[in-house]
Structure formats: C-alpha cells, structure tokens
C-alpha cells in the first residue's frame with residue numbers, strides 16, 4: 001500500500017545538492033498528500049529563496065517516486081524554509097557530515113577517481129596527520145591551535161562570484177606587504193589557482209616525500225591542478241575530500257607561513273563543513289557580488305561557519321561597479337549585497353572590487369593583478385583589503 005512511510009523511504013535517496021544530505025534528513029519534505037488514484041503531491045522546502053538547484057531537486061524527487069509502481073503522477077510544490085528551519089537543516093547537515101567521516105569508506109558515483117595519495121611520509125605512524133574531531137585531543141601542525149599560521153578560508157555561496165580570483169590576489173597582496181603566504185586550492189571541482197598563478201608543473205615530492213608547493217609571485221600554492229588537468233571531472237564525496245584536505249595540510253613541504261588562504265569550493269558542501277570541523281582556528285572571508293540573490297546564498301555559507309563557531313572576519317564584494325572613462329562608477333550588478341551580508345553577520349565590508357577586464361586577464365595569464373598592476377583601481381582595492389585584514393587580525397591578537 002502506498003503510504004507516507006513508503007514515500008519518505010523512496011525520498012531518502014534524494015539529496016540536497018549543496019548540503020549533500022537526504023532531503024528527508026534535512027526536513028525539507030513539508031507535506032505529502034496521496035490520492036487514491038496514485039497522485040502524490042509534495043511540498044518541498046528549499047533552504048533559501050531562489051535556490052538555483054530547485055530543478056535538480058524536483059527532477060530527483062520525481063525520479064525516485066516514479067519508481068514506486070502505485071505512483072501514477074507526481075506534483076511538486078517548492079516553498080522556502082524559515083530561519084529556524086534553516087538552522088535545524090544546517091545543524092543536521094553538519095552532524096551527518098561529522099558521522100560520515102567516522103570510518104565510512106570513500107564513495108564514488110562513477111567518473112574518474114584520482115588517487116593523489118603520495119607515498120606515505122617517513123613520519124607517518126607517529127604524529128597524527130589529521131585534526132581531531134571536537135573533543136578528541138590536540139591537532140598537529142598548521143591545523144593546531146598552537147601553530148601561529150593564520151588560516152583564512154575564502155568562501156562564497158555560489159560559483160562564479162570571483163572567489164578564486166580574490167584568493168589569488170589577496171595572497172599576492174599579503175606577500176607584497178612582506179608576509180609569508182600560502183594558498184591551498186580546495187576548490188576540488190573547479191580548481192584554478194594553477195592558471196591564476198601561471199603554474200603548470202605537475203606535483204613533485206622532496207626527499208621526505210612531501211609535495212613541494214608551487215612558488216610564484218611570492219606565494220606558495222598547492223592545488224589539484226598539480227595532479228590533473230583543469231576541467232577534468234573529479235567525482236569525490238565526503239570522506240575522500242576530507243582526506244584531500246588532510247594531505248594538503250600535512251603532506252606538503254610548507255615553509256613557515258604567516259597566512260594560509262584556502263580557496264573553498266562554492267556552497268556549503270562537505271569541504272566547507274570539513275574545514276570548519278578540522279581546522280577550528282580557521283577564519284573565514286565571504287565573497288559575494290552586489291546582487292541580493294548572491295548574498296542570500298552566501299548567507300548559507302556564513303551560517304554553516306557560525307554553527308561551527310568559526311570566526312567570519314569580513315565580507316568582500318566583487319564585481320561591485322565599473323569605472324567609466326570619465327571616472328564615474330556604474331553599478332551594473334545592482335548594489336548593497338556586500339554591505340547587507342556584512343550587516344547580517346555583524347562584520348565589516350572589507351572592500352568592493354570593481355569589475356575590470358584586467359582582473360580577468362591577469363587570472364587567465366597567470367599574473368594576478370595585485371602583482372602586475374597593483375596601482376590599478378582593482379589592484380589598489382586588493383591591497384587595501386589585505387591591509388585591512390592584516391590590521392584587523394593584529395588588533396585582535398593584541399586583545
């Protein structure tokens with residue numbers, strides 16, 4: 001007999017593509033109505049209005065329910081969670097990711113799985129390579145609270161807002177100010193730091209069998225691009241991604257660093273959750289564009305960070321305006337998104353970066369603008385943001 005329990009059971013396999021958990025676990029299925037003629041009507045609550053993934057969720061729901069022989073037709077209505085429901089959903093996603101890491105084997109959904117595990121370092125078996133789960137003792141190296149490297153994750157709610165561009169330019173700007181800077185390109189599905197920094201070489205290991213980071217424009221960088229070509233499909237899920245992050249911290253011959261920036265994948269998926277849990281001292285910068293919809297999605301990334309008690313140090317608004325030939329500013333993508341996101345989290349808006357073709361060209365040519373044209377309008381903003389971050393953090397350290 002077709003009842004709510006069977007419908008829910010069938011829906012278990014449908015995941016929120018961003019939170020990577022079942023829509024049932026996340027309480028996204030609000031109502032189920034089953035008519036005697038086999039028509040099933042559902043109300044699914046999205047985590048945020050304008051969720052760009054609603055088509056996928058609807059298609060997945062229809063696909064899963066369509067496999068039940070008694071189901072003759074499916075009608076899906078989408079609504080939006082309120083603040084309280086959203087918080088519960090994020091908490092559940094967070095807890096599920098935590099459980100998944102405890103011993104679950106790596107899963108792949110087909111496609112290429114690339115094992116980048118280098119030969120075990122000589123120290124393996126002695127020091128723990130991975131940061132502990134909360135309450136499991138002290139972490140080691142750059143993941144530990146004791147190490148003085150300041151770790152800053154660069155996050156965005158959605159792709160294409162310029163998070164990788166901002167990461168590269170901020171790193172260069174910090175290095176120009178005399179800091180020792182590293183970058184981990186954790187944007188596993190869309191890694192681009194190799195291109196942005198102009199690095200092409202594949203991974204090399206030193207005598208201790210640790211990966212030697214690329215070193216360009218005064219910045220040390222590791223990326224998936226050391227192992228595979230940009231654009232190559234990589235299909236990895238939770239625990240495997242956690243392992244990747246572990247390797248990028250522990251199995252790399254990092255020099256002493258003042259700052260380590262982490263280019264996170266867009267959204268609030270496994271990597272962001274993982275970093276929040278493993279690298280508890282990591283701080284976060286949120287990148288958004290001026291549009292309200294981008295801000296709403298970035299809000300989710302910030303929400304997850306706050307759940308994990310991760311400090312958000314500020315918001316960077318990218319593609320904020322175009323400088324016209326006579327010097328006036330034109331807000332092509334609207335305005336106010338960065339400030340309203342900053343206000344939501346009670347953090348400063350660290351800077352507004354103009355939309356400039358030189359920014360894109362710098363990224364494509366492997367010469368970040370902060371290195372090639374630091375006095376251009378956008379170059380100067382990158383430097384002022386780096387200055388502001390440095391100042392904020394040293395004020396914090398001074399108490």
Ligand SMILES: Nc1ncnc2c1ncn2[C@@H]1O[C@H](COP(=O)(O)OP(=O)(O)OP(=O)(O)O)[C@@H](O)[C@H]1O
Pocket residue numbers: 156158159160161162163164165166187190192265266318319353354355356357358359360361363364378
């Ligand atoms: N301020 C800017 N002016 C002009 N072009 C920009 C600017 N910022 C970023 N871009 C361009 O926009 C595109 C997307 O930027 P980028 O790859 O940094 O975004 P992203 O948020 O990291 O995306 P994803 O997470 O999907 O990889 C790139 O072509 C980049 O050169």
